[in-house]
Structures are given as structure tokens and as C-alpha cells.
Amino acid sequence: MLVAVAVFPGTNCEIDTKYAFEKLGQEVVLVFHKEEKLPEGTDLVVLPGGFSYGDYLRSAAIAKFSPIMKAVIEFAQKGGKVLGICNGFQMLVEARLLPGAMKRNENVHFISQFHHLKVIANDNTFLRKCSVGELLNIPIAHGEGSYYIDEAGLKTLYANHQVLLTYTDENGNTQNPNGSVDSIAGICNEAKNVFGLMPHPERAIEAILGSDDGVKMLRGFLD
Amino acid sequence: MKVIVNIQLKNGVLDPQGKAVHHALASLKFDEVGDVRIGKQIILEVATDDQAKAKERVTVMCEELLANTVIENYTIEFPAC
Numbered sequence: 001m002l003v004a005v006a007v008f009p010g011t012n013c014e015i016d017t018k019y020a021f022e023k024l025g026q027e028v029v030l031v032f033h034k035e036e037k038l039p040e041g042t043d044l045v046v047l048p049g050g051f052s053y054g055d056y057l058r059s060a061a062i063a064k065f066s067p068i069m070k071a072v073i074e075f076a077q078k079g080g081k082v083l084g085i086c087n088g089f090q091m092l093v094e095a096r097l098l099p100g101a102m103k104r105n106e107n108v109h110f111i112s113q114f115h116h117l118k119v120i121a122n123d124n125t126f127l128r129k130c131s132v133g134e135l136l137n138i139p140i141a142h143g144e145g146s147y148y149i150d151e152a153g154l155k156t157l158y159a160n161h162q163v164l165l166t167y168t169d170e171n172g173n174t175q176n177p178n179g180s181v182d183s184i185a186g187i188c189n190e191a192k193n194v195f196g197l198m199p200h201p202e203r204a205i206e207a208i209l210g211s212d213d214g215v216k217m218l219r220g221f222l223d
Numbered sequence: 224m225k226v227i228v229n230i231q232l233k234n235g236v237l238d239p240q241g242k243a244v245h246h247a248l249a250s251l252k253f254d255e256v257g258d259v260r261i262g263k264q265i266i267l268e269v270a271t272d273d274q275a276k277a278k279e280r281v282t283v284m285c286e287e288l289l290a291n292t293v294i295e296n297y298t299i300e301f302p303a304c
Contacts, residue, residue: 058291065288094291101293103232106237148236148294179237 008033013049020202033066044081047088061092061143082188082194089196094106100149106179109141118168121161124192127222138199138214145198147180227300231262
């Protein structure tokens with residue numbers, strides 16, 4: 001599988017993301033934001049974490065107009081698989097590839113810690129290796145990760161199994177770190193080829209460093 | 224011509240920054256403050272004398288980039304000067 005990881009000015013998780021997919025035996029290419037095309041034969045595009053364009057105006061507000069994003073949007077609209085992690089998730093909502101919007105964390109703090117997540121839906125490529133209700137321990141690191149969607153939008157998300165992950169404590173009880181609607185940590189689009197989550201699975205791939213639960217998630221994209 | 228864009232979170236969308244500042248004001252004994260909402264102001268210098276035309280263009284700028292209309296409202300003003 002060929003994984004294209006997009007790199008914007010201010011992106012800082014591209015090497016971790018590359019390392020994670022290479023550890024799983026995949027070919028990874030870093031693609032600079034000024035490129036207008038994705039590499040021939042790209043199977044998965046990853047928009048990694050960081051602070052693209054210094055988070056000026058709003059997180060990811062400017063990244064969505066990068067030349068490479070035009071190619072990513074076209075790729076997604078043709079059914080290509082796209083994964084947005086943290087700042088990448090923010091890009092996907094700013095680009096309207098995913099519904100809703102991202103706000104400042106409710107406590108106005110930047111939060112960086114391990115957090116438990118509960119799998120809400122697994123009838124999708126991303127979480128097919130996980131079971132519904134399963135708990136995963138994955139780091140979060142964000143200041144603007146409070147997911148917002150209106151009531152009608154939320155209903156649609158649930159009806160289509162687009163709510164993928166919610167924040168919980170280690171026992172699976174809801175524990176909302178940032179004020180996200182319904183404690184939502186990750187969603188997908190209706191066609192289930194575009195995935196976004198605030199937690200960082202690429203930072204949880206070595207048990208010796210705290211958790212390797214991220215491997216299970218990333219494996220979903222492998223054949 | 225100078226154009227001022229004011230952007231604020233929509234009513235009903237919680238403003239955590241405003242809430243934190245409200246708490247801080249209360250701790251300084253400014254008890255008369257009932258609510259605080261924080262927005263942002265963007266000042267544009269637009270190369271036109273046609274106010275209607277400027278408003279039309281700045282509206283498109285707001286919709287495409289300056290505001291996230293899922294959660295934010297915007298107003299466009301022309302300061303007298």
C-alpha cells in the first residue's frame with residue numbers, strides 16, 4: 001500500500017506518521033503542500049497533526065487552500081481513503097469533507113495526555129479490526145479539539161454510523177476532556193472513506209512507550 | 224477603503240474564552256458583568272470606492288475564509304473617516 005502523508009508549514013507529526021506506517025510494512029511518501037498532485041498509485045492520504053500555518057485565523061483555516069488540498073479533495077470525492085489526525089481532522093472539517101466544526105477546548109487549555117477512547121462503530125475501513133465498545137488508550141494533544149455539530153447533524157451522524165470514537169475513562173464511562181458534543185473524538189463521512197480523529201494513533205504504536213493500541217486502528221487500512 | 228469585519232461565535236455556541244474572562248472579571252469584583260463573548264476583528268484595506276461592491280466581495284471572503292459559518296457569524300462595517 002502506498003501512503004501519502006501531506007506536509008504543510010507547521011506540520012510536526014509527519015515523521016511519526018511515516019514511521020508508524022513503515023513499521024506496518026507500508027510504503028510512505030511525504031508530499032509537500034505546494035505539490036498539485038498526489039503520487040501515482042496513492043492508496044491512502046494522511047493529513048497529519050501539527051500547527052499548519054501557525055493556526056492563524058483558525059486551526060486549519062488556511063491549509064485547506066494549499067495546492068495539495070485540491071488534489072486531496074478530488075481524491076476523496078472519487079472515493080479515495082483519507083485519514084486526518086488532529087490538525088488533519090481540523091483540515092477535513094474546514095474543507096467540509098467532514099461535517100461540523102472545531103472549537104477551542106472548553107477549559108481553554110492545551111491538553112496533552114493519554115486518553116481512553118471507546119469504539120462506537122466498526123463497520124468502516126478504519127476501525128474494522130476493533131470491536132464495538134472496545135477501549136483504546138491513545139494520546140491526545142490539542143488546544144482546539146472541541147467538536148461541534150448541530151442537533152440535526154448529530155442525528156444524521158448516528159443514523160449512518162459516522163460517530164466512530166468517543167472519549168471515556170479507563171472503565172468506558174464518558175469522560176469529556178474538551179467539551180466535544182457527545183464526547184466525540186472521531187467521525188467519518190457518509191461514504192465512509194474520509195476519517196478524522198483528534199487523538200494520535202501514530203503515537204501509540206510501541207507498548208514500551210505506553211500503548212500500542214494505535215496499531216490496531218492503522219491496520220484497518222491494510223489489506 | 225477601510226472595511227471592518229467582526230466575527231463572533233453564534234448564539235448558543237459556548238464561548239470558552241469569554242467564559243474564562245467572565246470568571247476573571249468576577250474574581251476582580253466586577254460583579255455587574257452578566258456575560259462575556261469574545262470575537263475577532265479583521266480590518267481590510269480594499270482598493271475600491273464602491274461600497275456596495277466592496278461589501279459583496281468581503282461577504283464572499285467571509286464565507287470562503289474569514290469566518291467558519293458552521294459556528295461563527297460575521298458583520299461587515301464601513302468606518303466613517
